[in-house]
C-alpha cells in the first residue's frame with residue numbers, strides 16, 4: 420500500500436470540532452495517508468517516523484509571510500505544482516513537504532447540472548445589459564442537449580470533471596434535467612453515473628415545451644416511466660419547486676414517487692421568490708434544500724429544527740444579479756449551511772468553489788472559516804456523506820494543498836488560482 424506523509428502544513432483545516440472550533444484548525448500539522456484513506460493527523464513534530472524521500476513544494480507562491488519551517492535534512496528544492504514526488508523501491512513512505520501551506524479537505528460540490536449541450540452566453544450578455552433572468556431559458560438547453568450525441572455529452576462532461584478537479588473539488592453531484600423525455604433523462608443519468616455516484620434525477624426541472632398545455636401528463640410521466648428509467652442510475656430525486664416550475668402539491672408527489680423507488684429527496688426552492696420549497700423539503704426529510712434566497716422566519720425555524728441542509732448557491736446571484744441569500748441569518752439560527760456552485764449554462768456557469776467562498780464572505784456575511792466549512796463538510800452533509808469533507812483517520816484522503824499560508828486567502832485573493840495540489844483517494848495530481 421502506498422503511503423504519503425504530508426508535513427510542514429502551516430494550517431490544517433480538519434473539520435473535526437475542537438475547542439469550540441467546528442473547523443478544527445491545527446497549526447504546524449502533518450497528515451499521513453495510507454492507500455486511499457487518512458491514517459493519522461496531528462502536530463508535525465509528532466508525525467510517525469518514516470523512511471522516506473521528500474518532495475519540497477517550496478514557499479507558497481502567494482504567501483510572502485508564511486511560516487516555512489526548514490527542519491528536515493533530506494529534501495530537494497522545487498517549486499509549486501511542478502514538484503514531483505519520488506517513490507523508492509522498498510515501499511517507503513513518500514514525504515511531501517507542504518512548505519507552510521494551508522491544507523483543507525477537498526471541496527464537496529453538492530449541486531451541479533453538468534450534463535448538457537449548447538451554450539447561453541448570449542443570454543448572459545443580454546441579462547447583464549438589462550434583460551431579467553427567466554426560468555424558461557432552461558428549455559433552450561433542453562433542445563441543445565437532446566440534439567447532442569452521447570459521445571458529445573460525455574466529452575463535455577469529462578472536461579468539466581477535469582475543471583472541477585483542477586479547482587480542488589474532489590466530490591461532486593450531477594443532476595439530470597436537460598433531457599425531459601424518458602429517453603433523454605435516462606441517458607443523462609447514465610452519463611452522469613459514469614463520473615460520480617452522486618447522481619440526481621431532476622426530470623422535474625421545468626415542464627418541457629412539448630407538454631406546455633399538458634402539465635399533469637408531464638408530472639405523470641416524471642413519476643412513472645421516466646422515474647423507472649432513471650432510478651437505476653440515480654441516488655437522489657430533486658424537484659424545482661418554484662413559481663414557473665412545479666407547485667407544492669406536484670413537488671410533493673414527485674418526491675414521494677422518488678422515495679418509493681429508493682431515491683433520497685433534495686429540493687430546489689425559494690430561489691426566485693418566497694415559496695413552499697423549504698417547508699416541503701423539511702417535511703419530506705430532504706438532505707438539502709438548495710438556493711434559500713427568499714426565506715421567511717418560519718422557513719428558517721423549520722430548517723433549524725431539521726436535518727435538512729440549506730445549500731446556498733451564490734454563483735447564481737452573482738450571474739443573475741439577484742440579491743444574495745442571508746447566510747448569517749441561517750447560521751445564527753443554527754441551520755447547517757453548505758455552499759455549492761450550481762454549475763449550469765443558464766444561471767451560474769462557474770464550477771469554482773473558491774469563488775463561492777469569496778462571494779459567501781464578501782456578500783453573505785459568512786466568516787472565511789464558515790465558508791470553507793460549508794464548501795467541504797457542509798457539502799458532505801448535504802450529500803449525507805460521512806467519508807468526505809473531514810480530515811481524520813479513516814476518512815477518504817481527499818485533500819487540497821493551497822498555494823497560500825492560510826485558508827483566508829480563498830476569499831482574500833478572489834479569482835487567483837490557489838489550488839497547488841489535489842489528493843483524491845490518496846492519489847496526488849498536480
Ligand SMILES: [Zn+2]
Nearest residue numbers: 530532687761
Ligand atoms: Zn440547480
